[in-house]
Amino acid sequence: MKLSTKISAAAVGLLLLLSQIFSIWNLYKTKEQILNNTVQFEWKELEKDAREFEEKYKSKENYITGERAQKYWARVSFQGNLGIDSVLYYKKQELINNTPYVFAVIDQIKQKTGEAALEAQKYGMDADRCSRTFLEEIGETHLLILYQEINETFQMLRSRDISDIYRESREIFLQGMAAAFLLAFLLLVVLAIAVKRILRPFYGLRDAANRIAAGDYGGRIEKYGNDEVGEVAQSFNCMAQCVQDHVSRMEETNEKQRRLLGALSHELKTPMTGIQGYAELLQKVELSPERQAKALNYIEEECKRLSRLSVKMLQIVELSGEEQIEKEPLSVRELFEQAEEITRHRLKKKHISLQIEAGEEMIEGDRDMLLSFLTNLIDNARKAGSEGSTICLIAKEDGLFVQDEGRGIPKEDAARIVEPFYMVDKSRARKEGGAGLGLALCSQIARLHGARLQIESRMGEGSCIGMRWETDVR
Amino acid sequence: MKADILVIEDAEHINELICINLETAGYTAVPFYDGDAVSEHLKQEVQYDLALLDVMLPGKDGFALLPELKAKNIPVIFLTARGDLASKVKGLKEGAEDYLVKPFEMLELLVRVEKVLGRYHKEEECLRVRDVEIYPKERVVKKAGVEIPFKPMEFDCLMLLVKYKNIAISREELLNHLWGVEFEGETRTIDVHIARIRKKLDFGDIIKTVPRIGYRLEDRK
Numbered sequence: 001m002k003l004s005t006k007i008s009a010a011a012v013g014l015l016l017l018l019s020q021i022f023s024i025w026n027l028y029k030t031k032e033q034i035l036n037n038t039v040q041f042e043w044k045e046l047e048k049d050a051r052e053f054e055e056k057y058k059s060k061e062n063y064i065t066g067e068r069a070q071k072y073w074a075r076v077s078f079q080g081n082l083g084i085d086s087v088l089y090y091k092k093q094e095l096i097n098n099t100p101y102v103f104a105v106i107d108q109i110k111q112k113t114g115e116a117a118l119e120a121q122k123y124g125m126d127a128d129r130c131s132r133t134f135l136e137e138i139g140e141t142h143l144l145i146l147y148q149e150i151n152e153t154f155q156m157l158r159s160r161d162i163s164d165i166y167r168e169s170r171e172i173f174l175q176g177m178a179a180a181f182l183l184a185f186l187l188l189v190v191l192a193i194a195v196k197r198i199l200r201p202f203y204g205l206r207d208a209a210n211r212i213a214a215g216d217y218g219g220r221i222e223k224y225g226n227d228e229v230g231e232v233a234q235s236f237n238c239m240a241q242c243v244q245d246h247v248s249r250m251e252e253t254n255e256k257q258r259r260l261l262g263a264l265s266h267e268l269k270t271p272m273t274g275i276q277g278y279a280e281l282l283q284k285v286e287l288s289p290e291r292q293a294k295a296l297n298y299i300e301e302e303c304k305r306l307s308r309l310s311v312k313m314l315q316i317v318e319l320s321g322e323e324q325i326e327k328e329p330l331s332v333r334e335l336f337e338q339a340e341e342i343t344r345h346r347l348k349k350k351h352i353s354l355q356i357e358a359g360e361e362m363i364e365g366d367r368d369m370l371l372s373f374l375t376n377l378i379d380n381a382r383k384a385g386s387e388g389s390t391i392c393l394i395a396k397e398d399g400l401f402v403q404d405e406g407r408g409i410p411k412e413d414a415a416r417i418v419e420p421f422y423m424v425d426k427s428r429a430r431k432e433g434g435a436g437l438g439l440a441l442c443s444q445i446a447r448l449h450g451a452r453l454q455i456e457s458r459m460g461e462g463s464c465i466g467m468r469w470e471t472d473v474r
Numbered sequence: 475m476k477a478d479i480l481v482i483e484d485a486e487h488i489n490e491l492i493c494i495n496l497e498t499a500g501y502t503a504v505p506f507y508d509g510d511a512v513s514e515h516l517k518q519e520v521q522y523d524l525a526l527l528d529v530m531l532p533g534k535d536g537f538a539l540l541p542e543l544k545a546k547n548i549p550v551i552f553l554t555a556r557g558d559l560a561s562k563v564k565g566l567k568e569g570a571e572d573y574l575v576k577p578f579e580m581l582e583l584l585v586r587v588e589k590v591l592g593r594y595h596k597e598e599e600c601l602r603v604r605d606v607e608i609y610p611k612e613r614v615v616k617k618a619g620v621e622i623p624f625k626p627m628e629f630d631c632l633m634l635l636v637k638y639k640n641i642a643i644s645r646e647e648l649l650n651h652l653w654g655v656e657f658e659g660e661t662r663t664i665d666v667h668i669a670r671i672r673k674k675l676d677f678g679d680i681i682k683t684v685p686r687i688g689y690r691l692e693d694r695k
Contacts, residue, residue, distance in 0.1 A: 266555055269555040269576050269577060270485055270555060272576075272577045273488055273491075273555075273576040273577035273578070274485070274487045274488055274491060276577045276579075277488070277491040277495075277577065277578075277580065278487075278491060280579060280580050281491065281494060281495065281580065283642065283684070283687055284580065284641050284684065284687060284690065285494075285498050285640060285642070286640070286690075286692075287494070291494065294490075302487075
């Protein structure tokens, strides 16, 4: 069920219930008031009649003796204006009955004299006289019956048909009911429209949420007011923005990893083709001893390259997951000297000399990572440099750099050179045993040391690559 | 006697590997390592029967070289590290005869080379191994001029060994080529066939058993 229907139904139901309770109570009170008034009026009439009868009867009382005469005289006195809708009793025996009913009240009165006194008081009656009020119901007809003892001999009863009061009150009740239902229906319609209007922004909210759920993360709510609904809409937009940013960030990462994986599998294929091919050749063909040695040598070389590649890949994957590293104070000079020791053998082959330009600087960092950073850059410089050139390790206020006199990096490649497996000259890089991962690794190490990789290069003159502190974190 | 094949592939070891494979099977292989050199070479009066062409090359790449090779009427088989459909389709659409995805097996390379060559040249009418002559069209085997009866399966088996002589063929490869890929027969069946061929042709020392691999028909000049 919709919210607008629920609210309308609840409101209308409540209204109907309350209005009915009120109108029933009101009607009951009004009816009681009317009845009271009627009873009082009738009592007055009865008493007036009784007095008149008594006076009339008493004027001749002295001349009358014997029951017969008495009854006769009473009958005469009761006639005329008196006695309409009335009954006269003689010693509690019915004497004259001007009503169309027969009453059997005498027996009841005998039993309830105590109550009668109270009732008489209520209507302002003479309590000494035994009097009584009855409400009788005969089918659809309601009768008001008043009884009074005039004296010991005579009693009088007066009845009045009060069905009209009941009928009218019922009619009023029914009319009220009809009016209440009509009003309730009106209220239902008005409320449904009003609530729908109030809820309209929620429909916008719903549609926007559905759009986002369907994958359109750009879904926003355009119009909203200043009320609570507006606040919700604003929060919703805020949330949608966050979700969109997050999703696009994740997609970016995903895309990056997909590219990395694609590059990796492509990078694996060439050595695999060679290893598989040479192994098959050795198995199936009787080769000359030199060719056999060559094939085995090639298989070994490629396997070594693959293992270097996997080590570097692992390092990159590990480093890219990490955010914090344990740092210790290190002497730059010591670090440079260690890097020189590691690379000395390789550099000697190409007669490349290494220079160190460092003072007594200290830096905070991870020794192994920084060594890996330096040796990677030195290896790159060695591959780029010609026989007999010089590589320079430089420590400055703003970072650590490796300068070479190699061939330089072409401008169009400089931006992509940090990407894993990106090689400026593929076939040459492979010949030198490179995997295209060195700079990707270096940039991760720089990032973890609060620095960024800086690449400056001039074609034919050499390159200067190193880490530059982002802020003063030393 | 056999075809001259251009091998254009920048990775030296792979190039050498392909050349050794082709030479073992009796082809003459001419290696090239970059696109520009091939382009220069083609300007001279040269003729080749087939070119194996890598897509990614220094200098002119494979797609750029394709029209030049076509102009010389040299059929081309693409070598590609990429298994992706787009580059295969592009290569084939632009006139390559076939493609080969790295890493590939020796037999696959040789079969594809042979198929393409077969499309361009007629098959040799007679194959010779020592004093045995084999006529593929007539499916006749003669030893010292005398015809020797061969069952169809035995003949196919012998053909395979003779075509790829000096290269060991595994029992699985023999099964796949003779009975089709789906056949799940016992490799023992092959041994029986080989034994019969050896006996009929007195090839006991020519068809060698290569331990753990299969058989190799050796015929070196």
